[in-house]
Amino acid sequence: MFTFRFPLLVWLGIGILITSLGIRQSFGIFMTPISDYFHTGREFFSFAIALQNLLFGAFQPFVGMAADRWGPKRIIILGAMAYALGLYLTSIAMEPSMMYLSLGVLIGFGLSATSYVIVLGAVAKVVPAQHAAKAFGLTTAAGSFGMFAMIPGAQTLLSIYDWQSAMQIFAVLCSFIVVFAFFIKTAKQGTHHTHHLKEDLQTLEEALKEAFAHKGYWLIHLGFFVCGFHVMFIATHLPSYVLDQNLPASTAAMALAYIGIFNIFGSYFWGAMADRYSKRYVMSALYLVRTVVIAAFVLLPTTELTAAVFGAAIGFCWLGTVPITSGLVRQIFGSRYLSTLYGLVFFSHQVGSFLGAWIGGVAYDFYGSYNPIWWTAVALAFISALIHLPINDKPVPRLDAATA
Known part of the structure; x- marks a missing residue:
């Protein structure tokens, strides 16, 4: 185990992630009531969520650059205000x-x-490199609690109020993000270890050129694209898929909640494994597990039991990709421009999210079934397991020289 140098920053980050991602993961619950309200097919809501995820990724590299330059506090507060406004205008x-x-x-x-x-x-700048994946896993795991808490909460709000009121309550919750952000303090210049100071001499342009010339960096992009396709297809369409099997709405909400709670354990587990073993092999193992879990869910009859088991199983490998992917980028290129380099990788994730959310709705409206997309998800999981194997995850020569 290890002790965080700035534990308050980690806990504040956890609070921000619980709120931000908890609200985001509950949007699938709103597909049916919003589609019914506007008398539209599922493609309309699917495209709105797909656009959200695409722009989520498109903004990410620039937001990351801004955070690397000016610090995370201002960026998070601005983002929370935009988030709250978006929820209110939706309502x-x-x-x-x-x-x-x-x-x-x-x-x-x-x-x-x-x-x-x-x-x-922010966490990467205050945690030793050898514990980075574990630290990322812990932060990811705790942030995943938001999914477990918010989805049943959203279902409860919809059973008591209308969807507009539920959105407005979520907008108010965004104020907590602002409060958490006000207390964020990051390490001052000059407090890093010596090799961090040498690393800081690299410019952003040099960091981008170095990453773009690295084959493994592009393979990481491809793998995270698949992850995005999976998580947003499932988060957006699983509730409707379960309802199509004539199961109650509570079953869909519980399946998503199980994803959230088991993601807590899974994220920490995969992060810890990535610190102990080769990250590329751990990532391949994770995607093999996803391949088996998704295929089994499609092949077996959909019941309340299988929906719950699927939620737990897919949740265990849901966001375990986050600590491994960010840990790989940090391990190969260092922490100085992690928000920028990981932000670019995250854009690929969100392109996958865009296609997963949108094509899921298009396929359903065209075929009257989600089965073609489910099997696409199975094939992509297996391909992603393979493409991580040839990644060269050794630190670039610049970091070896700095450490020496």
């Missing part, structure tokens, strides 16, 4: 097209400034 929308701005653009920007890339970038 008062009179035309469905309004949601492309509110649910798509504003919340997409808000998420980019209040989620893993910014928080993990």
Whole structure:
């Protein structure tokens, strides 16, 4: 075990992630009531969520650069304000097209400034390299509690109030992100270890050139693309898929909640494994587990039991990719520009999220079934397990020279 140098920063980050990602992961619960309210097919809501995820990723590299330059506090506060505004405007929308701005653009920007890339970038600067993946896993795991707490909460709000009121309550919750951000303090210049100071001499342009010339960096992009496809297809469409099997809405909410609670254990487990064993092999193992879990869910009859077991099993390997992916980037290139380099990788994740959320709705409206997308998800999981094997995860020569 290890002790964080700045434990308050870690706990504040956990609070931010619980709120930000908990709200985000509950949006699938709103698909049916919002689609019914506007009398649209599922593709409309799917595209709004897909746009949100695409912009979430598109904003991320620039938000990461801003956080690397000016610190995370201002960026998180600005993002929380955009997030709250997006939720409120969604709640008062009179035309469905309004949601492309509110649910798509504003919340997409808000998420980019209040989620893993910014928080993990701050944590990376205060945690030793040999414990980075474990630290990222702990932060990711605790942040995952938001999914477990918010999804049943969203279902309860919808059973008591209408969906508009539920969105407004979530907008108020964003104020907690602002409060947490006010107390964030990061390490001052000159407090890093010596090799960190040498690392800091690298410019952003040099860091980007170094990363773009590294084959492993692009393979990491491809793997995280697959992760994005999986998580947003499942988060967005699993509730509707379960309802299509004539199961109660509570079953869908519970399946998503199980994803959240088992993700807590899974994220820490995979992060700890990545600190103990080769990160690329651990990532391949994770995607093999995903391949088996998704295939079994599609092949077996969908019941309340299988939905719950699927939620638990897929949750165990849900965001275990986050500590390993960020840990790989940190291990190969160092921590100085982690928010920027990981932000670019996260954009690939969000392109996958865009396609997973949107194509899921397109396929359902066209085929009347989710089965083609489920099997696409199985194939992508197996491919991702393979592409991580040839990654060269050794630190670049610059870091070896700095350490020496």
